[in-house]
Amino acid sequence: MLKRLYATLCSLNLALWLMAGVMIALAIGSFSRAGMASGMNDMPLLIWLQQAPLSFSWWLWLCVAFLAMLCVNALVCSIEALRKKGRSIAPHLMHAGFLLVVVAHLFSAYGGFKQQLQMVEGGTIGFPEGDRVLVERISAEYGPMGMMSALRADLKLNGEVQGVQPNHPLFHKGYGIYLKDVALTPRPVALFEIHREPGSLAALLGALLFTAGNLMLLAQRKGR
Amino acid sequence: MKWLLISSAVLYLASFRRPIFAVALGSGLAYLASRGLSLGRLPLIGPQDTLAFFSSSIGLMALPFLYSGGASAERFFTWGCGLLAGLFALLALPFPTLNMPLPPILDIYWFELHVALAFFAYALFGLAALLGALFLYRGGRQLLDLQYRAALVGYSFFSMSMVSGGIWGYYAWGTYWLWTPKELWTSILWIFYSLYLHLRLKGQAWDRGFAWLGIVGFLVTLFTYLGVSMLMKSSHSF
Numbered sequence: 001m002l003k004r005l006y007a008t009l010c011s012l013n014l015a016l017w018l019m020a021g022v023m024i025a026l027a028i029g030s031f032s033r034a035g036m037a038s039g040m041n042d043m044p045l046l047i048w049l050q051q052a053p054l055s056f057s058w059w060l061w062l063c064v065a066f067l068a069m070l071c072v073n074a075l076v077c078s079i080e081a082l083r084k085k086g087r088s089i090a091p092h093l094m095h096a097g098f099l100l101v102v103v104a105h106l107f108s109a110y111g112g113f114k115q116q117l118q119m120v121e122g123g124t125i126g127f128p129e130g131d132r133v134l135v136e137r138i139s140a141e142y143g144p145m146g147m148m149s150a151l152r153a154d155l156k157l158n159g160e161v162q163g164v165q166p167n168h169p170l171f172h173k174g175y176g177i178y179l180k181d182v183a184l185t186p187r188p189v190a191l192f193e194i195h196r197e198p199g200s201l202a203a204l205l206g207a208l209l210f211t212a213g214n215l216m217l218l219a220q221r222k223g224r
Numbered sequence: 225m226k227w228l229l230i231s232s233a234v235l236y237l238a239s240f241r242r243p244i245f246a247v248a249l250g251s252g253l254a255y256l257a258s259r260g261l262s263l264g265r266l267p268l269i270g271p272q273d274t275l276a277f278f279s280s281s282i283g284l285m286a287l288p289f290l291y292s293g294g295a296s297a298e299r300f301f302t303w304g305c306g307l308l309a310g311l312f313a314l315l316a317l318p319f320p321t322l323n324m325p326l327p328p329i330l331d332i333y334w335f336e337l338h339v340a341l342a343f344f345a346y347a348l349f350g351l352a353a354l355l356g357a358l359f360l361y362r363g364g365r366q367l368l369d370l371q372y373r374a375a376l377v378g379y380s381f382f383s384m385s386m387v388s389g390g391i392w393g394y395y396a397w398g399t400y401w402l403w404t405p406k407e408l409w410t411s412i413l414w415i416f417y418s419l420y421l422h423l424r425l426k427g428q429a430w431d432r433g434f435a436w437l438g439i440v441g442f443l444v445t446l447f448t449y450l451g452v453s454m455l456m457k458s459s460h461s462f
Contacts, residue, residue: 030405030409145324178396
């Protein structure tokens with residue numbers, strides 16, 4: 001009985017069906033305007049899943065179920081293959097990378113945080129540990145076509161001033177302060193987003209592992 | 225410099241021979257270079273630039289297959305590549321060029337890397353579909369091996385594009401993942417080619433299914449690139 005279950009769990013057919021299942025669930029989700037528009041990006045996913053009506057979120061539950069089984073399948077398949085000698089480790093590095101990325105999503109789905117703040121010069125952003133960030137200066141530059149070409153906010157933290165711009169956030173104790181928008185009239189105002197993404201390091205490690213395995217596989221397949 | 229893009233499209237469509245294809249590619253690349261020089265960045269924003277970039281990516285990625293691969297003797301393949309690249313060059317023509325500087329949120333190397341790698345991958349998926357069609361029409365396992373090779377390299381480019389997109393997203397938006405139709409279809413495309421590469425392990429009995437999957441994959445690619453941008457609201461729009 002257990003042997004049969006193990007054989008099923010590491011079977012290629014199961015992997016193919018599960019991948020098809022994940023794709024179908026995601027495709028349904030992409031057309032589900034209710035699901036996409038109902039704040040999925042504004043709160044940790046696990047909280048959204050608890051709060052959203054099942055009629056909005058059923059496709060995601062389905063996807064999570066397929067994905068969970070796919071992870072088990074990938075793990076068992078890699079263990080089984082690595083037990084046999086002489087096998088390339090490249091596909092299994094890719095599996096490990098994929099599993100780490102899924103774990104990263106789980107971390108972020110559980111402990112992620114996002115909040116928008118509109119601040120004027122002299123305003124402060126408080127952190128749970130008591131630290132405060134002072135918004136010293138808000139500035140923007142406009143290009144010849146009237147589009148905003150650069151925006152910046154100077155933030156003071158622990159006596160040190162650091163500039164925050166799009167693509168250049170300020171990181172502090174696991175939180176990132178992102179500058180989203182600036183308006184200069186009637187007085188300078190900046191829109192900030194505070195993010196915490198606990199899965200980011202695991203996602204990066206997973207991506208690096210996957211890429212390493214992928215490059216090894218390419219090298220092995222070269223000329224074959 | 226639009227004449228360079230027009231001549232590239234015309235030459236691609238007439239590329240029954242490899243030298244004509246190479247000249248068409250040269251013309252397309254010269255157009256992109258002229259756009260890049262005038263903008264001071266890679267031309268990767270707006271439908272015209274992205275379609276022209278996609279067209280040249282197909283030409284560039286096809287070169288190794290045309291000059292050293294097993295498909296080099298197939299005149300139909302040369303013309304098929306030309307038709308594919310020419311079609312996207314033609315599609316680019318009616319759209320106006322966007323000559324604005326990069327919006328601050330896109331002004332980062334990770335963005336350019338993300339988009340360029342995605343187009344190289346899309347191009348290779350297109351070539352894989354052509355090779356699959358050629359296999360179904362004419363047979364010959366070598367064509368299927370080439371299809372696998374094109375799809376594998378395309379998959380690698382696409383995976384790296386997703387990684388660079390995630391890093392860009394983390395710096396730009398504070399997260400490496402957003403729940404938008406574009407991200408979902410990007411994941412669907414990546415899983416589709418994961419499935420395709422795993423199907424290879426099923427052996428020769430699945431050869432025709434494998435070839436068909438390579439063709440369907442390019443349809444999924446086109447929907448991910450054009451369909452989602454045109455039909456769905458997303459953070460990515462080209």
